[in-house]
Amino acid sequence: MLRIMLIGWVLALALSACTSRQEAEQAAKNSPTLSEAAAPQPEQHGVEKKTVTLANPLNGEWIAAGKAIYDLKCLACHKLTNEKVVGPGWAGVTKRREPVWIMNMITNVDMMLETDPEAQKMLEECLVRMPNQNISDEEARHILEFMRQNDGEK
């Protein structure tokens, strides 16, 4: 008898859980309490880069601008050698990675950590998510130029 009651109770609970989830979903769909302008705010990231054009010789102004951003926003975690501190060292990064991969990693890090197996592998190694450092597409390109110089390109 006790067991039957218990089963009944569990069943009732399961049913009610199911109902309440449906109700919640319904409420979420029709919720009159949500105003449209207050819809969830996505974080500010750049649009996915599909192509990056490289040219030689390197652009000296871009290198200087990229170095300044590096000193302010990147150096805390990335060294210019191949030594890993928080994130991997930058030596050789432009040989290992495609330019678009680097650019997206800087400006589109959430997308990369969700979709890119290489980026996910890096997170497993470092265990600190590469932060969004509020860097524009243009600034990211300058950083890339600085990385190329760091890897010995002219």
Next chain:
Amino acid sequence: MKRTWLSILGTPAAWTVLALAITACTPRNPTQAIIGNAAEEVYVPPGQYDEFYSIVSGGFNGQVSVYGLPSGRLLRIVPVFSQFPENGWGYSEETKPMLNTSHGFVPWDDSHHIALSTTNGEHDGRWAFVNGNNTPRIARINLQTFRTEEIIEIPNSSGNHSSPFLTENSEYAVAGTRFSYPLDGAGTTPDVPIETYKQNFKGTVSFVGINPQDGELNIGFQILLPGVNFDLARGGRGPSHDWFFFSCYNTEQANTLLEVNASQKDKDFIMAVNWKRCEEYVKAGKGRKDKVRYAHNVYSDETHSATSNIETEVTVLDPTELKDIVYFIPCPKSPHGCDVDPSGQYIVGSGKLAAVIPVFSFDKMLKAIAEGNVESTYEGIPVLNYDAVLHGEVEKPGLGPLHTEFDGKGFAYTSFFVSSEIVKWNVEKLEVVDRVPTYYSIGHLSVPGGPTRKPHGKYVIAYNKITKDRYLPTGPELTQSAQLYDISGDKMRLLLDFPTVGEPHYAEALPADLIAPNSVKIFPIEENKHPYVTRGEKEARVERKGNEVHVYMTSIRSHFTPDNIEGVKLGDEVYFHVTNLEQDWDVPHGFAVKGSNNAEILIMPGETCTLKWVPDRIGVTPIYCTDFCSALHQEMQGYVRVSPAGANVPLRWTTGGTPESGLSNR
């Protein structure tokens, strides 16, 4: 038998009954109050947002809190007048000046009323203002950052209760003194016997100008007034745009046992001030310049620092000389709330001891002034004829009316403390149409947009003064109880109880889309103009200036640079200037030192904050991050070595190795 009684007393039910019996004016059975599917109406699904922000005063906690409606979820506590060890407000070197006053550092207050900025009488989502009721102050909170940006002290005032209500376009915030007191016009209070109240005590109301561009405050002018208590106030709108209305009690001018002695007269006053005319007089040089001292404190998001200046002059207008700026309207009896309807035509006075709610007509007031329809003068100020200004009285509304809000559909909602209810009535017809009990003894009430030209209606929130049995008991001290009612239909319906922090007095609510899209996420590090900013780890360093040691420190997930510091000596004052290099939303870092007599600090992305630490003993002291920032947050730590005074240990700072490794002293 005895035991049986004891065991009955021991049951929760018995205590509930007892508590209800003790509550003076217990309304109808609270368990029958829920009608319809209330849960669904206040449910905000996970990950979704509330429709309204409610900005709520914190009363004796001296702060402002922010709730989402209809869920009643607490979103944030904004520190204002009181130190807040949670994030270092009033403890960090940058924020200490915000709490400076002419009395010196006053790290607490009693914040009562919220006023949200309006443009053309409608909420614009720019600033929230709140009063300091104790040490007379007005604070301005930026609704993009939810931080207190400015605090101005009010001179010639003694308890700033009648504040910080705004004019229709946020031209001015007002500040009426609750306590009248002896004033001599020289910024000092003369030493006179207390019982000379009638001869020597004066009141003032101040109009504090608000710069329309950046919100900066300045005291435009003050009006010197008879010694009474100024209680609440509302600005006119539409036709009454140029006017401001204040409730006054203690027109008996009692200085002791006010409970009895200030309740003698059948009518006190609503005071009408023509602030536009005042402005003209100030411009024409009709004001007297009083020597005073008051603090004006401003916080900058560029330097991430506050400055405090003591100002020394204020312009005072005397209505016994300038005859057309102030009029008294008789109002029964000890009025508290003084509220203006959305059209700007009706002024509602709520006499705490009155049996009716008087509603005054702005047009009739102008007519009475024009016709000189005056029944007497009070210390040289004309008192208009009650019947000439009255639109009408709401008969038998309830007991102890306090405050009134409006729904924009022609209805008013008045809170009744003694009979513990909200009463809905028709403003034109003066007829009560509905009433609901509150649990228990409501003080202020709030309709989203209720004090504006365009109320958003939908809900009324009761801020109750007595909690008793509404929640699980927590000893003698209980949370404060707020209640959300639906007002979209003919009948008000109770939907939700929610607990609140501090003791809310007034609150205002506004649609989330006026604030949410403008919310600041980070402070761009490139724009950080803090004098002790560290722009990247390359600039991290330690500098000694006499016995001051300045640590230029950076934080990023998950380390400080430098994190090993040596060469500090007993007798030094150490200033940790921590710059958070993060540039992502919601990645603050904390900073704390063992045994600090100060507080910890929280540093938002791109910001610099300074913690002062005076070591009290020799040895190695840990420092660490207090805000869980990453999987390696527990690794975000370091050490400071403190040597004896006069020791030979050189100043040295490192992160990740020895000075020679290239990662330190760089």
